[in-house]
Amino acid sequence: MTINANDPNRKSWLNVDKNSDFPIQNIPFGVFITQEDIITIGTRIGDYAIDLSALQMLGYFKGIDLTDDVFLQDSLNDFIAAGKKTWRAVRNRVAEIFDSNNNTLQNNTKHREAVIFSIASVEMQLPIIIGDYTDFYSSKEHATNVGMMFRDPDNALLPNWLHIPVGYHGRSSTVIPSGVSIKRPNGQTLPKGEKTPVFGPSQRIDFELETGFITTDVNLFGEAIPVDQAEDHIFGMVLLNDWSARDIQTWEYVPLGPFLAKNFATAISPWVVTLDALEPYRVASPVQEPTPLPYLQQTGDKSFDIHLEVYVQPKDSESTLVSTSNFKYLYWTMSQQLAHHTINGCKVNSGDLMGSGTISGPVESSYGSMLELSWAGQKPLTMKDGSTRTFIQDYDTVIMKGYCDNNQVRIGFGEVSNMLLPANQLF
Ligand SMILES: O=C(O)/C=C/C(=O)CC(=O)CC(=O)O
Ligand SMILES: [Ca+2]
Numbered sequence: 226m227t228i229n230a231n232d233p234n235r236k237s238w239l240n241v242d243k244n245s246d247f248p249i250q251n252i253p254f255g256v257f258i259t260q261e262d263i264i265t266i267g268t269r270i271g272d273y274a275i276d277l278s279a280l281q282m283l284g285y286f287k288g289i290d291l292t293d294d295v296f297l298q299d300s301l302n303d304f305i306a307a308g309k310k311t312w313r314a315v316r317n318r319v320a321e322i323f324d325s326n327n328n329t330l331q332n333n334t335k336h337r338e339a340v341i342f343s344i345a346s347v348e349m350q351l352p353i354i355i356g357d358y359t360d361f362y363s364s365k366e367h368a369t370n371v372g373m374m375f376r377d378p379d380n381a382l383l384p385n386w387l388h389i390p391v392g393y394h395g396r397s398s399t400v401i402p403s404g405v406s407i408k409r410p411n412g413q414t415l416p417k418g419e420k421t422p423v424f425g426p427s428q429r430i431d432f433e434l435e436t437g438f439i440t441t442d443v444n445l446f447g448e449a450i451p452v453d454q455a456e457d458h459i460f461g462m463v464l465l466n467d468w469s470a471r472d473i474q475t476w477e478y479v480p481l482g483p484f485l486a487k488n489f490a491t492a493i494s495p496w497v498v499t500l501d502a503l504e505p506y507r508v509a510s511p512v513q514e515p516t517p518l519p520y521l522q523q524t525g526d527k528s529f530d531i532h533l534e535v536y537v538q539p540k541d542s543e544s545t546l547v548s549t550s551n552f553k554y555l556y557w558t559m560s561q562q563l564a565h566h567t568i569n570g571c572k573v574n575s576g577d578l579m580g581s582g583t584i585s586g587p588v589e590s591s592y593g594s595m596l597e598l599s600w601a602g603q604k605p606l607t608m609k610d611g612s613t614r615t616f617i618q619d620y621d622t623v624i625m626k627g628y629c630d631n632n633q634v635r636i637g638f639g640e641v642s643n644m645l646l647p648a649n650q651l652f
């Protein structure tokens with residue numbers, strides 16, 4: 226019997242708060258360390274972390290074609306490489322094991338103790354060993370806003386933008402999980418009105434509200450993946466903060482694009498939410514005018530209705546909501562990004578990370594960066610504690626949250642939260 230893991234009426238015998246991001250319909254994948262120092266692949270239901278390697282050893286995945294140690298790993302890479310059939314079978318089986326109509330594990334105290342941990346007792350890890358990281362630039366609103374501030378307000382959108390999902394190759398070595406603090410980068414900047422640069426701590430540290438998707442092996446070297454097959458190679462999505470140093474960026478980016486302004490830290494949320502779990506929240510992406518070239522023409526609804534929020538929390542103070550946006554505003558879809566990425570034969574591997582690009586919406590309150598929210602520092606934002614911000618200050622924590630809600634089931638991502646620390650002393 227095939228079960229429907231997305232059935233909105235499905236309930237778990239584990240207690241799940243109605244506002245939880247992790248009902249039994251979610252079943253994301255992540256990596257955690259238990260208090261006994263065991264590192265394992267797991268999932269989450271409500272506030273419980275579930276050890277999938279323990280479940281496998283106890284025989285709960287019988288009948289699914291899995292290698293013996295697929296879950297006893299410090300990354301999801303091998304599991305992702307096993308392909309969609311496998312992830313789907315495991316997610317469906319977890320849904321069955323924790324269904325309120327199934328008391329096999331529920332009635333087995335010994336098994337329960339080996340498998341279920343309180344989320345507070347485990348330490349979440351970076352879920353993937355990321356081979357390559359690409360960041361796109363797919364929000365028309367963001368590209369227009371930055372174009373107005375950095376270049377020409379009358380020709381804000383560059384001529385290629387409506388034809389190509391523009392992107393740049395990022396740096397996987399500095400992709401960090403939620404919870405890790407970041408040092409303010411030092412670098413070169415050009416003071417206003419000057420001709421020669423100075424060196425020092427960046428004065429314009431920013432966040433970028435993004436999501437990321439993680440791929441399985443997409444294509445063979447030299448082959449392209451058709452746009453309508455692209456989703457089969459997407460394992461799932463995370464929240465992503467592309468930390469950016471705007472003053473370093475404006476000086477260095479011409480003509481090859483972002484370099485040190487964006488490779489000091491890129492933070493992701495620890496639970497990867499599968500595309501299967503997001504299926505009920507599928508929506509159409511914006512109408513594309515002009516029609517893109519044939520290899521980018523997609524059919525069906527290729528976007529998702531994911532509500533996104535950014536909070537800034539000053540040190541020892543409460544957080545302030547600074548942006549409310551939605552994944553569905555993005556002009557270019559993940560399918561188009563992946564089709565474009567491989568159209569020249571570029572190989573995309575299992576465990577690669579693709580950033581969506583900053584997700585800005587149509588109104589000011591939906592802008593996905595401080596650069597836009599404060600309009601290059603001209604309009605400070607007031608925090609709940611009365612202090613103001615144009616960019617991010619030392620000891621501020623930036624928190625991003627995201628969830629889908631169709632009034633039946635809420636599927637969320639949890640959060641990505643990182644504190645900015647002062648720069649290293651100059652030499
Ligand atoms: O318009 C520019 O010059 C640069 C924009 C960005 O900040 C690049 C970027 O990271 C892409 C994005 O997040 O949308
Ligand atoms: Ca970015």
Ligand SMILES: [Mg+2]
Nearest residue numbers: 467487490491
């Ligand atoms: Mg970055």
